[in-house]
Amino acid sequence: MNMKDAFSFQDRVILITGASRGIGRAMAEGFRDAGAIVYGTGTREDSIAWMQDNGVNGRLLDVASHDQAAPLIKEIVERHGRLHCLINNAGISSTTPASHYKEEEMQQMLETNFKGAMRLCQAYYKAQRRHGGVIINVSSVMGIVATVLASVYCGTKGALIQLTKALAVEWAGAGFRVNALCPGFIETDMTSHIQSREGLMGRMIDTIPLKRIGRPEDLVGPAMLLASDASAYMTGQCIVVDGGMTAM
Template structure:
């Protein structure tokens, strides 16, 4: 009998796999037997991938044509892309009153337009075969948080966009969203190690700690595999209980 959670032999593209959550997912899917492609913004940020049997690709989502090239070339050289994980993203801690257009546009370009264009390119190249998409949003796409106005807006938009895509493509594509809580990566480095700030954050999390990147892997494997075969347009929250409690 085929194992429910089996992802071995699947071809998977993970954006923003050079570090943090994406790197952890890339290594985890590789260990589970998948053929993994991972992106970073430069040759140097993906240079570690080759020795770890991950196919590195450079992709900067501030540039329009990157999505079509990325997915088109993988399909041409390796056949069907089974799973697309849109993980690349940037954060911001700028107060609303100080936010300038340049910064706002950059966050929207990477966190929203980047995800939209990757999904669009995946659909256009795989509309006959179909596929599976996992979009990485955030708990800040579900709740308000100080100093995160544009970031939260893009992450909320990713959740709604994913549902709208299921409404259009649902017979061929499964699209689900993961909303991580606070995870120990470079993105949250400014919080880590600051005693009082960490205590304040941890006191809001029932599990009293931040998550580790590898604690998102189980959910990603579930959503990428046949174990979730009737699941689409759903959002999985992985946050130590933070958004489920007051």
Template sequence: MKTLPQTPKFDLTGKRALVTGASSGIGLGCAVALAEAGAHVVCAARRGDVLEKLVSAMTDKGFSAEALELDIADQPALSAAMKAQETFDVVLNAAGMARHAPALDATPEDFDAVMNVNVRAAYFLSVEAAQGMIAAGKGGSIIHISSQMGHVGGIERSVYCTSKHAVEGMVKAMAVEWGKAGIRINTICPTFVRTALTQPTFDNPERFAWIMDKIKLPRVAEVEDIMGAALFLASDASAMVTGTAMMVDGGWTAD
């Protein structure tokens, strides 16, 4: 054999990436992962002071990053911010909201708040990103942090599950429409990830027992478990992947 196949590059040097929900948890981890791979990362979230500390820590490590204070649920502000930026090659949406309660106790206010962030904002962020990529005449990768709960049901998670199932359908439809333009769109579906927001759930013995019964591997997920998936979907290594969900669920949905 004269030549051997070459592994596609995970390198993001020269790429521009937007990470929403970047101030903590999964979003922060994904911002670091993309920056480590060479991308210039615009870190967006509502908490500008926290973002500035993150960007300072990233640049101290030699990464290329900047802060963008933004509430993606504010659609006019989102549109203005996206149009003011250079076109992104990668857009990773880690912004999200959860209001957990039994289905019979969920209020219209809870429903609207969760759907506004998890579905409506995700939808129009995707549209803004795709419009920029199409106008620039280039493709790109759009990634949404969804959830295993976009594929199954869960205790006291009817509203959250509704929102994440909607995101999974949205991504499939957008992949069909935008594929010819070279735009890929996918989701990452984590299981329970250890963050400040999820710690109260882990501290509940009954809930923790339910989680560990469902996860086939012997632990919950850490933020680092999501970072590799984000890099894969952002890079040329996933050039033929669109309209699908990458399960990072420890086997939760295997049965």
């Protein structure tokens, strides 16, 4: 394999959910700069406006909805002939104590973080079953280890890792590779409530061997590895990107 070609994204078509902010945005910019045709989703009009202004094909899509995934993937495949990679990045978190969870909040988290990703995987598989494809699910270190005030979030992220492995096994014969990324603590809107607490940030950084919190850009290289032909023999795996936090 020529390694220059293996890492080429020129004219590759990539769909990233939740591409308007944080990790998804960094990935969208990274793949765009590498020559890919990038589609991104968000739930707000200003998210779509940002994408459209920045070389990303923005589409309104609430991953928690039951019927929006298939039409979007169909549109992309009809237009380009192929969708090379699906990145299920959209996600939500919560600090609700485990004993206080209400049915509605639990449902929203499951629909967004787990069922939403599954629906996109299904739609992608159906649209691409003649070609195969590449799926990257953005899970979390919280799918592997746990912390306080993250019970349902941890549950959905752990489930996403298992889903990744199960789909990798079930769809390998059809030419699909399915892997997960597990970010550690990354500086985005999702973690702003922790970033604003100085003492807590200091204690958090003490648990990270590389002595800094992650930046959204730290996920771009690992995503590119999994999306590229350079990882042609990797499937069902989970790459942890946490500055060494879970190695301690």
